[in-house]
Amino acid sequence: MTIVDVPAAGIAGGPALPQRRHLATAIPGPRSQELLARKAAAVAAGVGTTIPVAVVAAGGGVIVDADGNSIIDLGSGIAVTGVGNANPRVVEAVTAQLNAFTHTCFTVAPYDSYVDVAEALNRLTPGDHEKRSALFNSGAEAVENAVKIARHFTRKQAVVAFDHAYHGRTNLTMGLTAKNIPYKSGFGPFAPEVYRAPLSYPFRDGGLDGAEAAARAITQIEKQVGVENLAAIIIEPIQGEGGFIVPAQGFLPALVEWANANGVVFIADEVQTGFGRTGAWFASEHEGIVPDLIVTAKGIAGGLPLSAVTGRAEIMDSAMPGGLGGTYAGSPLACAAALATIESYEADGLIGRARELGDLLLGRLNGFRTDDARIGDVRGRGAMVAIELVDPATGAPDAALTGRVVAHAHANGVLLLTCGTYGNVIRFLPPLTISDELLNEALDVIREGLAQA
Incomplete structure (x- = not known):
C-alpha cells in the first residue's frame, strides 16, 4: 500500500500533523478499501473494526489515513492515547x-x-x-x-x-x-x-x-x-x-x-x-x-x-x-x-486539561439535550463523557438512532465510539491534547448527525 505524505506542522503532544478535519476522499477511500479487502482475506472475522480507514499517522487530535483524510479523533484508541498519539516524550x-x-x-x-x-x-x-x-x-x-x-x-x-x-x-x-x-x-x-x-x-x-x-x-x-x-x-x-x-x-x-x-x-x-x-x-x-x-x-x-x-x-x-x-x-x-x-x-497539565475538556463537552452536549428529547442523559467526568439516546416517548434505548449518528460522524471525518449494554450510548474520549477548536468542530458534526438521523 502506498503511504501518502503528511505535511508538517508542529503540535504539542503529537507528531507534526496539521490539526484539522479534512476529507480528500469519501470514507473509506480507495487505499483504505484495499486494506479492508486484505483484512477480510487475512484476519479472523472476529476481529472487527470501528471506522473503515487505513491509518498512517496520528497526533494531537487527529488521525490521518492512507487516502489523505484527516479525521478528528474522539476515541484515543479506547482511552489509550490521552497524552496524544506519538507523544514526543x-x-x-x-x-x-x-x-x-x-x-x-x-x-x-x-x-x-x-x-x-x-x-x-x-x-x-x-x-x-x-x-x-x-x-x-x-x-x-x-x-x-x-x-x-x-x-x-x-x-x-x-x-x-x-x-x-x-x-x-x-x-x-x-x-x-x-x-x-x-x-x-x-x-x-x-x-x-x-x-x-x-x-x-x-x-x-x-x-x-x-x-x-x-x-x-x-x-x-x-x-x-x-x-x-x-x-x-x-x-x-x-x-x-x-x-x-x-x-x-x-x-x-x-x-x-x-x-x-x-x-x-x-x-x-x-x-x-x-x-x-x-x-x-x-x-x-x-x-x-x-x-x-x-x-x-x-x-x-x-x-x-x-x-x-x-x-x-x-x-x-x-x-x-x-x-x-x-x-x-x-x-x-x-x-x-x-x-x-x-x-x-x-x-503538561493534562489532568487539568481533562477537566477543561469535560466542561466543554458537558456544556455543549447538555445544550444539545435541551433541544433534542432523544438525548435521554448526558453524563461523565472529565474527558470521559457520554450521551444516551432513547425513544423520547418511552425512554427505551434507541440503538438504531445511535448507529445513524455514528455513521454520519464517520462519513464526515469524526471518529466516534459507542458503548452500553443496549448499544445506545455514544462515548467521547478525546486525546487530552486536542484543541477546543477541533473538539467543537467535531461536536458540530455530531449535532448535524442528530438533526439528519
Whole structure:
C-alpha cells in the first residue's frame, strides 16, 4: 500500500500533523478499501473494526489515513492515547530503550524501569498505606491477576462483579463481563464462582440514591453469595463499555465500607478511567475511596501495551515468588513509555486539561439535550463523557438512532465510539491534547448527525 505524505506542522503532544478535519476522499477511500479487502482475506472475522480507514499517522487530535483524510479523533484508541498519539516524550524514551535493549524478561534479569513504574504507581494511586505493584500486558490480564491475588490472600473463591460491567475477553474476565454479544456468546463455559450484583445506574434506577442502591447490592450479595465465601468485589468507578455509567453519589463509599468491615477485597478496575481521564489521576478520587487493589492499563503507557495491579502491601505480597509475572509483563519498552507518559501528565497539565475538556463537552452536549428529547442523559467526568439516546416517548434505548449518528460522524471525518449494554450510548474520549477548536468542530458534526438521523 502506498503511504501518502503528511505535511508538517508542529503540535504539542503529537507528531507534526496539521490539526484539522479534512476529507480528500469519501470514507473509506480507495487505499483504505484495499486494506479492508486484505483484512477480510487475512484476519479472523472476529476481529472487527470501528471506522473503515487505513491509518498512517496520528497526533494531537487527529488521525490521518492512507487516502489523505484527516479525521478528528474522539476515541484515543479506547482511552489509550490521552497524552496524544506519538507523544514526543514517549517516542524519545522508547527510542532510547530500543537502542539499549528490547527484552530480558523482568523475572529472569530485572531492570530499573520496571521498579521505577512500580514506585510511580505506588505514589500516584489513592491512599497513603504501604503498597506494592506488579506489571502485566493488558487490562484483562491485570484483572485476572487482581482476582487471583485476592483469592490467594483471603483463601476464599467467590467474586462479585456488577451489572453492565466490562472487564475483558479472557475466560475469567468474560465471566466478569456482563454483555453477552459480542463478548461472551458461544465462548463458554466460563470460570466458576463469579456472581453479579445490581449497579447504581441513576438514569434507569427509578430514583434510587447511592446509599439505597448500595444497600440493594449488599443485600443481594449477602443473601446469594455470603461474605464467608467472598474473596473480592470488582467494580469500575465509572463504567466504560457498560455505558459510561457514573454511580450515584455515596454508592462506592458504601461498598468500600461494607467490604472493609467484612474482610472482602475491594478491587477498582480503573483500566479506562485511570491516568487523568476523568480529571483526576484516578476516578476513585472523586468520591474519596481507597481501593484495596487498583487495576490500570490503557492510558498508562502512551500507546504501548502495559497494565498493572497496585494495592495494599499485605495483599500483594501474599502471592509466592513466581506466582505473578509473565514473559512480556513489564516490557522495558512499555516501562519507558509509561515513565514518559507520567512525565507528560505532570509537566503538561493534562489532568487539568481533562477537566477543561469535560466542561466543554458537558456544556455543549447538555445544550444539545435541551433541544433534542432523544438525548435521554448526558453524563461523565472529565474527558470521559457520554450521551444516551432513547425513544423520547418511552425512554427505551434507541440503538438504531445511535448507529445513524455514528455513521454520519464517520462519513464526515469524526471518529466516534459507542458503548452500553443496549448499544445506545455514544462515548467521547478525546486525546487530552486536542484543541477546543477541533473538539467543537467535531461536536458540530455530531449535532448535524442528530438533526439528519
